[in-house]
Amino acid sequence: MKETVIGFVGCYSHDVILMLAKVMSSAEKKVLLCDRNMRHTLGVSVPIPGGISVREDIIAYDGMYYTQRTVSGEMLREYDVLLIDFGMQDIYGDMNCTEIFLVTDALPHRIRQLSGLELPKELVSQVLVRDVIYGAQSKEKELREFLQRFPNRKESFLPPDKRDVKNRYVCESLHEYQVKNASPELQEFIYSTAERFCPDIPKKELLRRVRHQEGRRYF
Numbered sequence: 001m002k003e004t005v006i007g008f009v010g011c012y013s014h015d016v017i018l019m020l021a022k023v024m025s026s027a028e029k030k031v032l033l034c035d036r037n038m039r040h041t042l043g044v045s046v047p048i049p050g051g052i053s054v055r056e057d058i059i060a061y062d063g064m065y066y067t068q069r070t071v072s073g074e075m076l077r078e079y080d081v082l083l084i085d086f087g088m089q090d091i092y093g094d095m096n097c098t099e100i101f102l103v104t105d106a107l108p109h110r111i112r113q114l115s116g117l118e119l120p121k122e123l124v125s126q127v128l129v130r131d132v133i134y135g136a137q138s139k140e141k142e143l144r145e146f147l148q149r150f151p152n153r154k155e156s157f158l159p160p161d162k163r164d165v166k167n168r169y170v171c172e173s174l175h176e177y178q179v180k181n182a183s184p185e186l187q188e189f190i191y192s193t194a195e196r197f198c199p200d201i202p203k204k205e206l207l208r209r210v211r212h213q214e215g216r217r218y219f
Contacts, residue, residue: 004197005082005098007091007123010114012130013103014042015168017083018064018177019190025063026209027198029080032058032065037087043068045171062177063213081197090117101126102150106133111146124150128189131160158185179210 008017021031035042035054046066048054058067065079070092076082084097088110091097100123104110127147147155158164161183170176179190195203 003076003079003082003098005076005084005096007084007086007097007100008103009086009088009091009100009117009119010102010104011088011110012105012168013085013101013128014045015164015171015177015182016101016103016128016186016190017042017085018045018171019179019182019186020193021064021081021083022062022177022213023179023190023194023206023210024081024198026213027194027201027206029198030065030078031081031083032067032071032076032079034071034082034084035066035068036092037085038089039087040068041087041172042066042085045175045177047175061175088113088117091119097123099123099125101128102153103128103130105129105131106140106143108140108142111140111142115146121150122152124153126156126193127153128156128158130158130164132157134159156185156189158183158189161185 017033021033024031033042043054046059046061048059052059054066054068056069058065071082091100100119102114102124104114106129127150129143147153163181163183164186167178167182170178179187182190191203191206194206195201198206
């Protein structure tokens with residue numbers, strides 16, 4: 001089976017990555033998270049035991065795995081899914097992504113920064129635009145022109161929601177990834193995406209499994 005390697009480019013993606021990994025791991029997928037973001041917002045959300053360097057090692061936490069090291073093809077064969085956070089930068093040549101997810105807000109300075117990146121346009125399969133004021137996506141010419149670069153994209157627009165802001169804070173400060181506490185729109189995105197990569201398990205069953213997880217964390 002060919003491994004799934006999803007590269008996340010943009011901002012405000014660490015909670016999406018963690019919740020998606022949680023749902024996939026409930027489907028008995030072995031999920032590795034790789035933090036290549038210079039800001040390491042993903043890494044802040046995973047507690048690192050003292051004496052361990054995630055630049056060299058892989059740690060396990062809450063049913064998933066995490067590292068900051070470059071993942072070789074040999075290492076990748078040990079996992080079903082690799083989720084890589086690149087942040088606001090180009091994708092490294094040594095990371096062969098099967099798909100790219102763009103995650104951003106609709107602010108012009110963010111769109112301009114993303115527009116300056118050299119991304120393989122055909123690999124961009126999902127664009128998640130967060131904190132969008134109702135109707136803004138149809139009025140923002142710069143945003144529409146940017147999105148039209150990616151012929152294979154599926155677009156999702158999320159309105160501002162205090163639940164998602166709080167969830168991002170909880171991810172970083174308490175290291176908890178509660179899908180049920182996200183906004184309904186973000187929950188729909190998470191479960192629909194996970195269902196695509198876990199076709200043998202219906203979305204309703206994924207939802208049941210996540211809600212009944214024991215939540216045991218281990219290293």
